[in-house]
Each structure stands twice: as C-alpha cells, then as structure tokens.
Amino acid sequence: MKEKFEPNIIGFLCNWCSYAGADLAGTSRIQYPPNLKVIRVMCSGRVNPIFVINALQQGADGVLIGGCHPGDCHYERGNYLARRRMAVLKNLLEYTGIDSNRVRMTWVSAAEGHKFAEVVKEVTEDIRKLGPMQHFRRENKW
Amino acid sequence: MKIGVYICQCGINISQTVDVEEVVKYASTLPSVEVARFYKYMCSDPGQELIKKDIKEMKLDRVVVASCSPRMHEPTFRAVLEDMGMNPYYFEMVNLREHCSWVHEDKDRATAKAKHLVEGAVARATFLEPLEKKEVSVIPRALVVGGGIAGIQAALEIAEKGFKVYLVERNPSIGGHMAQLDKTFPTMDCSACILTPKMVDVARHPNIELFTYSEVQDVEGYIGNFKVKIKKKPRYVDIEKCVGCGACAEACRLHNRIPNEFDMKMSKRSAIYVPFPQSVPLKYTIDPETCITLKTGKCGDHALCIEACDDRNAIDFDQKEEIVEVEVGTIVVATGYELFDPAKKAEYGYGQYDNVITGLEFERLVSASGPTEGHVEINGKKPKKVVFIQCVGSRDKETNEYCSRVCCMYTAKQAHMVKDKIPDADLIIYFTDVRAFGKGFEEFYNRVQGEGITYRRRDLGDPIKVNKQGDRVVVKAKGHPDIEADLVVLATGIIPRKDSKELSRILNINQSADGFFLEAHPKLRPVDTFTDGIFLAGCCQSPKDIPDAVAQASGAAVRAAEPLAAGKVEVEAISANIDEDLCSGCRICEDLCAYSALEFDEKDKIMRVNDVLCKGCGSCASACPTGCISMKHFDMKQLLAQIGGLVG
Numbered sequence: 016m017k018e019k020f021e022p023n024i025i026g027f028l029c030n031w032c033s034y035a036g037a038d039l040a041g042t043s044r045i046q047y048p049p050n051l052k053v054i055r056v057m058c059s060g061r062v063n064p065i066f067v068i069n070a071l072q073q074g075a076d077g078v079l080i081g082g083c084h085p086g087d088c089h090y091e092r093g094n095y096l097a098r099r100r101m102a103v104l105k106n107l108l109e110y111t112g113i114d115s116n117r118v119r120m121t122w123v124s125a126a127e128g129h130k131f132a133e134v135v136k137e138v139t140e141d142i143r144k145l146g147p148m149q150h151f152r153r154e155n156k157w
Numbered sequence: 158m159k160i161g162v163y164i165c166q167c168g169i170n171i172s173q174t175v176d177v178e179e180v181v182k183y184a185s186t187l188p189s190v191e192v193a194r195f196y197k198y199m200c201s202d203p204g205q206e207l208i209k210k211d212i213k214e215m216k217l218d219r220v221v222v223a224s225c226s227p228r229m230h231e232p233t234f235r236a237v238l239e240d241m242g243m244n245p246y247y248f249e250m251v252n253l254r255e256h257c258s259w260v261h262e263d264k265d266r267a268t269a270k271a272k273h274l275v276e277g278a279v280a281r282a283t284f285l286e287p288l289e290k291k292e293v294s295v296i297p298r299a300l301v302v303g304g305g306i307a308g309i310q311a312a313l314e315i316a317e318k319g320f321k322v323y324l325v326e327r328n329p330s331i332g333g334h335m336a337q338l339d340k341t342f343p344t345m346d347c348s349a350c351i352l353t354p355k356m357v358d359v360a361r362h363p364n365i366e367l368f369t370y371s372e373v374q375d376v377e378g379y380i381g382n383f384k385v386k387i388k389k390k391p392r393y394v395d396i397e398k399c400v401g402c403g404a405c406a407e408a409c410r411l412h413n414r415i416p417n418e419f420d421m422k423m424s425k426r427s428a429i430y431v432p433f434p435q436s437v438p439l440k441y442t443i444d445p446e447t448c449i450t451l452k453t454g455k456c457g458d459h460a461l462c463i464e465a466c467d468d469r470n471a472i473d474f475d476q477k478e479e480i481v482e483v484e485v486g487t488i489v490v491a492t493g494y495e496l497f498d499p500a501k502k503a504e505y506g507y508g509q510y511d512n513v514i515t516g517l518e519f520e521r522l523v524s525a526s527g528p529t530e531g532h533v534e535i536n537g538k539k540p541k542k543v544v545f546i547q548c549v550g551s552r553d554k555e556t557n558e559y560c561s562r563v564c565c566m567y568t569a570k571q572a573h574m575v576k577d578k579i580p581d582a583d584l585i586i587y588f589t590d591v592r593a594f595g596k597g598f599e600e601f602y603n604r605v606q607g608e609g610i611t612y613r614r615r616d617l618g619d620p621i622k623v624n625k626q627g628d629r630v631v632v633k634a635k636g637h638p639d640i641e642a643d644l645v646v647l648a649t650g651i652i653p654r655k656d657s658k659e660l661s662r663i664l665n666i667n668q669s670a671d672g673f674f675l676e677a678h679p680k681l682r683p684v685d686t687f688t689d690g691i692f693l694a695g696c697c698q699s700p701k702d703i704p705d706a707v708a709q710a711s712g713a714a715v716r717a718a719e720p721l722a723a724g725k726v727e728v729e730a731i732s733a734n735i736d737e738d739l740c741s742g743c744r745i746c747e748d749l750c751a752y753s754a755l756e757f758d759e760k761d762k763i764m765r766v767n768d769v770l771c772k773g774c775g776s777c778a779s780a781c782p783t784g785c786i787s788m789k790h791f792d793m794k795q796l797l798a799q800i801g802g803l804v805g
Contacts, residue, residue: 021266023804023805025800025803025804030228031667031687032667034228035228035667035687037255037256038226038228038252038255038256040255040260041226041252041254041255041256041259041260042255042259044259044260045260046260046261046262047260047261048261049257049260049261049263049266049267049269049270052270052273052274052277052803052804053252053256054277054796054799054800054803055227055252056775056791056796057731057773057774057775057788057791058774058775058776060749060774060775060776060779061774061775061776061778061779061788061791062779063778063779063793064779065793066793066796066797066800069797069800070800070804073797073800073801073804074804074805075800075804086662087661087662089665089688089774090751090772090774090776091751092751092776093751093774093775093776096749096776096779096780097779100779100780124667124668125667125675125687126667126668126669126670126675127670128670132260
C-alpha cells in the first residue's frame with residue numbers, strides 16, 4: 016500500500032492573536048497533526064506574498080497565514096492588508112496553474128486554541144488531498 | 158559564525174514527546190552550530206549558567222534556545238545574552254513545548270518536526286542583527302477605567318504613590334456593584350460601611366481627577382504615552398453648582414415614578430436623581446430617557462426642578478456632550494461585570510412570577526437602605542418558606558461553563574440573613590457543589606448549615622422547574638420532594654460586560670474564550686495584558702470576590718506605577734528601516750501605515766521612518782515594490798532563511 020502523503024506546511028502567525036491561539040492550543044493540550052511549522056511575525060501584515068511563494072519554492076506543500084479577527088488587529092489594519100494581498104496572490108497562483116487552496120488565510124484569536132487546532136487539521140487534510148507541490152521547486156540554499 | 162543551540166526537556170513536558178537527544182544530535186550537524194546541548198530546565202539558574210559558560214568559553218555569536226513559547230521566556234534568555242555583554246537580539250527561540258510536544262502524540266513525527274523547527278531557528282539566527290532598544294519617556298499619570306471597588310482601590314493606590322490619576326466611571330456615581338450589596342461574606346461586614354469611606358477618599362484625593370457619567374471613547378499610543386479621549390455625557394446639571402440638596406428631585410413631576418436601577422427597579426426615583434444617598438459625587442443627574450423637558454422640550458408650564466434649584470442655578474438643559482483629552486503613561490482596566498439574566502433559563506420562572514428574584518435583588522431587599530428598609534417581604538408578606546437555587550448561569554455548558562466563584566458564599570450569607578430576620582422561616586438551598594475555598598469560607602458555611610438550613614444537592618443535567626401555584630410557587634427538583642415556596646432566590650452568575658468586545662478593541666487588549674479580558678500569563682502575569690502599559694483589576698478579568706478584586710487592584714496599581722516612577726521605559730527595537738539608496742519615493746507605503754510613521758521627505762524625495770511612531774508591524778515592508786523597507790528582527794532574509802530550515 017502506498018504510504019500516506021504527509022504535507023509540509025509553513026504557517027505565518029501574528030504574535031498577538033494567532034500565535035497566542037496556537038500557544039493556548041498547547042497549554043490546553045489540544046492535539047493536531049505535526050505537519051504545520053510556524054514562523055512568528057508581529058502582524059499578518061508583515062507577510063509579504065514573496066514569503067509564501069518562497070515557502071512553496073523551498074519545499075512547502077502549503078502555507079497558512081493566521082491573523083487577528085477583522086477589527087481586532089493589534090496594528091489596526093494589518094490583517095486587512097494581509098487579506099487583500101493573499102487574495103491577489105491566490106489569483107496569481109491560479110494563473111500560474113497552482114491550486115490556490117495551497118494558501119489559506121485564517122483568523123484565530125488568542126482565545127481560540129480549539130479553532131487553531133481545527134484549522135490545522137483542515138489545512139493538513141486539504142493539502143494532503145492536493146498532493147505534493149511540484150511546481151517551481153528550487154534548491155534550498157539559505 | 159558560532160551558534161549555540163540549547164534544547165530544554167522542560168522536566169518531561171518536552172522530552173516525553175520529543176527525543177531531545179536526537180534533536181541535539183541533529184542540531185550539531187547544522188551549519189555554524191558550535192555546540193548543541195540539552196538540559197532539564199533551561200530557564201533555571203543552572204540552565205542559564207550553562208549558556209553563559211558557553212558564550213564565554215566558546216565566544217558564541219548567536220544563541221538558540223528550544224523550549225517553551227517566546228511569549229513566556231524570550232525576555233529571560235535575552236537577559237542571559239545581555240548579562241554576557243551580547244546584544245539581546247542575537248537570541249532566537251524555538252517553541253518546542255506549546256507548538257510541538259504538547260500538541261502531538263507521535264514521538265517520531267514530533268521529533269522530526271522539532272528538528273526542523275530548530276533548523277529554521279538556526280538558519281534565521283545566522284542573519285540576526287544587533288538592535289538597540291528604544292527608550293521612551295513616560296507621562297507620569299495613569300488612567301483607571303471603572304469606579305467599582307477594584308477601580309477605586311487601584312486609583313487610590315496609584316494616587317498615594319504620588320501620581321495623578323484620572324478615574325473614569327460610566328454611572329453618575331462611583332461604587333459599582335459593591336455599593337448595592339448589604340453585607341459581605343464571610344465576615345458580615347456592612348458593604349456600604351467599608352466602601353463609602355473609600356469613595357469619599359477618592360473624591361477628596363488631590364491626585365485623583367474623577368470623571369463620572371463618562372466613558373472612554375478612544376485610546377491611542379503606547380506605554381508611557383497614551384492619548385485618551387473621555388466622553389463626558391451631559392448631566393444637564395452643573396456639578397460645580399449642584400450642592401446635592403435634592404430639592405429638584407422632590408419637585409420633579411416624575412417624583413417616585415421612575416424605576417430606580419440602583420434598587421434593581423424595586424423602588425422609584427425622579428427623572429433627576431442620584432443613584433443612592435451616599436453617591437460620590439453627590440451631584441444630581443437628569444435621565445434623558447425619562448425627563449419630560451428633555452423628551453418633549455416642555456415640562457408643564459415650567460420645569461419644576463429649575464424652580465426648586467432656585468438661585469443655585471445648577472440645572473442646565475443646554476448642556477452638551479463633551480470630549481476631554483488626557484495623556485497618561487499607564488492604564489488600569491477595572492470595568493467589572495454584569496449578572497447573568499435568569500430569564501434566559503425559562504424553567505426558573507424569573508420575570509414570570511414575582512416570587513422569583515435574583516441574588517442582587519435580594520441584596521436590595523435585605524438592605525436597610527433598600528426599598529423595604531431591610532424588611533424581607535414579598536407581596537407585602539414575610540416569606541415563611543424560601544428556596545435558594547445556585548449555579549444559575551454558571552457551571553452550565555448551555556450558558557457559562559465557568560464557576561462564578563461568589564454564588565455559593567453569597568447564597569449562604571443570604572440564607573443566614575433570612576434566618577436572622579425571620580427565625581421561623583424554612584430555608585432550602587439547592588446546590589451543585591458547595592465551593593467554600595476562601596479564607597473563613599468553610600467555617601462560615603458550617604455555621605450556616607448549623608442554623609437549620611437544608612442543603613440539597615442538585616444535578617445541573619436535570620433542570621429545576623418553578624411553577625406558580627396560587628400566591629406561591631412550586632419548586633420541582635429531580636430526586637427531591639416538591640417545595641411550595643413563598644420566595645425563590647436565584648444565585649445568578651457573573652458574566653463579562655456586554656461592551657467588553659468594544660472596549661477590548663479600543664484598548665487593544667484580548668479577551669479569553671469566556672469573554673473576560675485576557676491576562677498576559679494565567680499564573681505569573683495575572684494583572685498584565687499583552688499590551689504593555691495596560692493592566693487588569695477585578696471582575697473584568699474573571700469572576701472574583703471583593704478581597705480578590707482588591708488584591709488584584711493593588712497589584713495592578715503597583716504594576717501601573719512602576720513605569721510612572723521610572724520615568725522612562727524600554728520599548729521593542731522592532732521597527733521599519735528604509736534603505737535610502739533603494740527608495741524610489743513612490744509613497745505606496747505612506748497610506749498603509751496606521752500610525753503615520755512614514756513621512757515623505759520633499760527635499761530628498763524619499764520616505765523616512767519616524768522610529769518613535771513605528772510599531773514594527775511590517776505592513777509597509779510587505780508592500781514596498783523596491784524592497785527598500787526592511788523590518789528590524791523580521792527582515793526578509795531572516796524569514797526566508799527560516800522557511801528554508803523549516804521545510805527541511
């Protein structure tokens with residue numbers, strides 16, 4: 016039997032809401048699949064679309080961006096900027112033939128440990144279905 | 158480049174799911190890693206010494222610690238580097254506990270993930286740059302939001318330390334819920350007797366400026382330099398001129414016609430009123446919802462209140478809402494709570510039968526200053542059979558899962574008071590579990606039980622039903638005989654204030670899942686929020702009794718006074734930086750900044766960053782078409798390197 020594909024997923028989580036939500040999932044011992052590896056940024060507005068493309072290039076099969084809920088951004092509106100950027104990026108990905116579902120933006124508050132775990136489960140399953148990312152791979156050379 | 162990597166076992170918190178030795182072995186193979194070690198508690202003194210020794214002996218350039226969340230111990234380890242004369246920003250942290258060992262069960266996969274997390278951190282560490290922390294001056298004044306017992310305590314303590322305090326209270330008087338209580342458990346002190354002197358102290362304190370009937374409308378800025386807009390609602394009474402004589406209320410055409418909220422609408426007031434006789438300030442307020450003049454523009458042939466006020470001339474129907482701006486260094490939030498509305502649980506019959514009242518309504522009923530002058534009466538008669546029901550809106554997954562912490566004891570207190578006033582009354586308490594955890598609580602509970610009060614255990618899964626029968630109500634609880642009662646008192650739980658969400662946005666603080674404001678750490682930073690300079694006190698953080706609220710308020714006052722006393726604070730060095738050679742002056746970034754921290758230099762035709770205004774979110778850097786904006790500590794090359802390490 017073919018071994019189950021385990022997707023490699025990079026997460027960009029904002030320090031104030033989503034990262035704290037992920038911490039809460041931890042302190043509450045809520046289990047989720049270990050496919051996601053998180054990078055902490057101060058705000059989801061820091062996530063340059065280049066980071067997402069670069070992650071896909073370097074070997075990620077999917078990318079999750081987590082910000083504060085609309086209206087709750089620690090920096091007033093960085094999450095709105097992130098949402099717009101990701102919407103544009105998703106169009107670009109589709110245009111280049113990459114399933115835009117490989118990139119997902121979500122809102123998780125500091126109180127939503129359960130939601131964070133649910134999102135990770137969903138994203139992992141969604142990207143598992145899409146299979147390994149095979150476009151524009153390039154050597155990992157940091 | 159020499160990097161030291163330190164993996165923490167965190168007792169067994171990390172090591173039970175992650176093979177720490179394996180991660181160390183892997184880390185030592187990574188580029189530039191000079192040393193990789195593990196230890197049981199990296200944050201402990203010996204753990205820190207281990208790092209210090211390596212920094213000294215191996216002359217490390219970067220330090221990576223893989224342990225808990227950086228939100229917990231990043232400052233601890235940065236201080237280790239600082240102690241050794243290194244720049245604290247040469248430190249990188251891996252969240253191995255909250256983001257890995259605690260959330261995964263499969264040891265192989267968790268270990269594999271841990272390796273990549275460490276690899277990402279090592280890759281990022283290579284590109285870390287030294288940064289200087291910014292120091293900002295602190296405005297030596299504080300804002301306290303909420304004038305209940307917690308806010309009063311915090312305001313008084315900050316004021317006593319010699320700093321000016323603005324205390325903002327939404328109602329016409331300070332005092333909060335505590336002012337409505339009759340006696341306080343378990344000592345049976347009279348609530349008003351211990352509260353009102355403190356209220357007077359607030360009014361008299363030279364360092365406290367009181368804003369009653371006012372609300373915080375907007376907060377901008379950061380620790381040390383908050384700009385606050387306070388909305389003063391029109392009282393239609395000039396508080397400089399009002400002497401609190403009450404002649405206006407006596408004269409009001411609606412005298413004794415308007416339900417008095419302070420007495421839980423069980424007594425009547427006028428359209429011009431003070432909430433209670435000991436109000437601070439003792440200044441009258443006209444209720445715009447009921448005042449005939451304010452509603453219709455005309456009250457009979459003339460407004461009687463104006464006539465009664467006579468040459469004091471305090472009444473001013475032309476008064477307008479006013480916005481006052483103040484600047485403060487720190488803020489204490491003490492906005493308190495609301496009570497669960499038992500009408501949401503129709504089975505209790507609240508709002509349907511007048512024999513069913515809430516605990517707070519009972520407080521007014523039993524209070525000597527209340528609507529019945531302290532006589533416990535229902536429909537004009539002394540109740541002979543009284544039932545108390547606990548956990549109404551608490552410990553109930555349908556409403557609020559948490560325990561409200563005060564209801565067990567206030568029910569015991571109220572039962573004791575009924576027994577005191579009506580010795581032959583028959584009292585039954587339906588409880589879920591009696592939680593008598595505080596100082597003197599168990600003793601008090603035992604004393605009340607000894608007074609012939611029956612405690613019956615209820616199961617929250619089987620709702621208690623209250624039905625009308627003649628003048629009385631029948632209380633049906635599964636497993637117990639029905640009771641025909643004259644009075645049913647519902648121990649309603651504590652819930653977050655309705656506008657908590659709005660306030661959390663104004664202040665930029667978080668809420669927990671239950672809606673109360675979130676503390677920065679449940680154990681070690683219980684009065685801090687994640688927003689520097691803003692602190693929590695009282696029930697706005699979680700349900701608590703008076704001594705706990707006061708203790709937390711004292712703690713918040715100390716925390717809020719620290720920066721005021723220091724006169725300056727260090728703020729994160731994370732900010733945007735512009736490469737002047739690359740900037741094309743396109744000004745795309747300018748509008749993205751929520752803080753107006755980016756300014757166009759007309760002379761050089763490039764953008765410049767105002768370091769003090771920049772908060773380091775990075776929204777601008779992500780939009781810059783030339784890539785001339787770099788974010789200190791979250792620079793593109795650092796993050797791309799981290800991605801490379803993480804994907805493995």
